[in-house]
Amino acid sequence: MSSKNLMLIAKNSICLLIFPAFLFAQSGALWRVHDLYRTQPPIITPPQQYLPVKPPSDATVLFSQKQDIEKWQGMDGKPTKWITRDDYFECVKGSGYIKTKQSFGDVQLHVEWAAPTPAHGKSQGRGNSGVFLMGLYEVQVLDCYENTTYPDGQTAAIYGQNPPQVNACRPPGEWQSYDIVFHRPHFNSLGRLTSPARITVFHNGILVQDNVDLWGGTDWLKYRDYEAHADKLPLSLQDHGNPVRYRNIWLRELEENTPTTAPVVEAKIELSDADLQKYVGVYKKKEENDYRVELADHKLWLYTLSHRKYELIPQSRELFFARLTAIDIKFDLDNTGTPKGLSYTFTGDTEYAKRAE
Numbered sequence: 001m002s003s004k005n006l007m008l009i010a011k012n013s014i015c016l017l018i019f020p021a022f023l024f025a026q027s028g029a030l031w032r033v034h035d036l037y038r039t040q041p042p043i044i045t046p047p048q049q050y051l052p053v054k055p056p057s058d059a060t061v062l063f064s065q066k067q068d069i070e071k072w073q074g075m076d077g078k079p080t081k082w083i084t085r086d087d088y089f090e091c092v093k094g095s096g097y098i099k100t101k102q103s104f105g106d107v108q109l110h111v112e113w114a115a116p117t118p119a120h121g122k123s124q125g126r127g128n129s130g131v132f133l134m135g136l137y138e139v140q141v142l143d144c145y146e147n148t149t150y151p152d153g154q155t156a157a158i159y160g161q162n163p164p165q166v167n168a169c170r171p172p173g174e175w176q177s178y179d180i181v182f183h184r185p186h187f188n189s190l191g192r193l194t195s196p197a198r199i200t201v202f203h204n205g206i207l208v209q210d211n212v213d214l215w216g217g218t219d220w221l222k223y224r225d226y227e228a229h230a231d232k233l234p235l236s237l238q239d240h241g242n243p244v245r246y247r248n249i250w251l252r253e254l255e256e257n258t259p260t261t262a263p264v265v266e267a268k269i270e271l272s273d274a275d276l277q278k279y280v281g282v283y284k285k286k287e288e289n290d291y292r293v294e295l296a297d298h299k300l301w302l303y304t305l306s307h308r309k310y311e312l313i314p315q316s317r318e319l320f321f322a323r324l325t326a327i328d329i330k331f332d333l334d335n336t337g338t339p340k341g342l343s344y345t346f347t348g349d350t351e352y353a354k355r356a357e
Helices: 003-027 066-071 273-277
Strands: 060-063 072-074 098-104 107-114 129-133 137-141 176-183 193-195 198-203 206-213 233-237 245-253 281-286 289-296 299-303 309-314 319-322 327-333 339-346 349-355
Touching: 060 066, 066 072, 066 098, 107 129, 129 176, 137 176, 137 198, 273 289, 281 339, 289 339
Parallel strands: none
Antiparallel strands: 060 245, 072 098, 098 233, 107 176, 107 245, 129 137, 129 233, 176 198, 198 206, 281 289, 281 349, 289 299, 299 309, 309 319, 319 327, 327 339, 339 349
């Protein structure tokens, strides 16, 4: 083989090594999807739970008894063919996924499920189903009790993306619980992602997903990027051909967090430095408890005995608000507009302090 050919082979080999790494860097992944070489989560025994868990008073109940199946439908909008019992329903092979008639965004979700018994199959063929937030982001349901599969596809995995921290499975046939906090992704007016979806999962009371960012929709065998979608979409459950049972499904819709910014208190009137100078002085409630008002940088400042400092924003000649704290200062003015004292109001309590001579 010529040296030219050897150089060509070496160059192509380097490209093959670099190309997958480049793809993983773009997706945020450190592992290939469904990689069996990924570390298996350690197995633990979950604590005893008293199921079913009663929903809180503000919950939307999606299934607690037989008639609640009316809150679900097939993906085509037709009635579901899943089997219903008094307090649970069961997936029927070939009947298809089901979804809620109502749509949701950010939620706290409680789901109880049980894998079929006796157990049949292995890996992904044993007790397989899934809980899909917004129909797009799956928390895997699988019987991983003494059953090994690829880590990003085991029980309580964010499917194809993130394995659970531990395997907290109960034996097949026993009821298990998921408590999920889900925050939807956000997109701008151009359909571009501005913040990813985030999921926290407790499996049988054990934290297994800790506010994990998703890199896109979950999928089988492939990486899937985000696609812009509605703010609210139905919850869905997967038909994977196994008779997995579900019961006691409820959720609480969460208010979406908005960025925290400093409060803005605007001045209602403008006062000159000469006007503000009239308020400067010491105001005493007791000998050991006084307030001091000073003028600096064309602003009025209140100092307390605890050496805290507050900028005062005029609302009128008598009333001033502290800029960042809910403190109201009302000056007691004489007929020349000069303060005789002040009332200091905080959390509903008011103190009067007389101006020192």
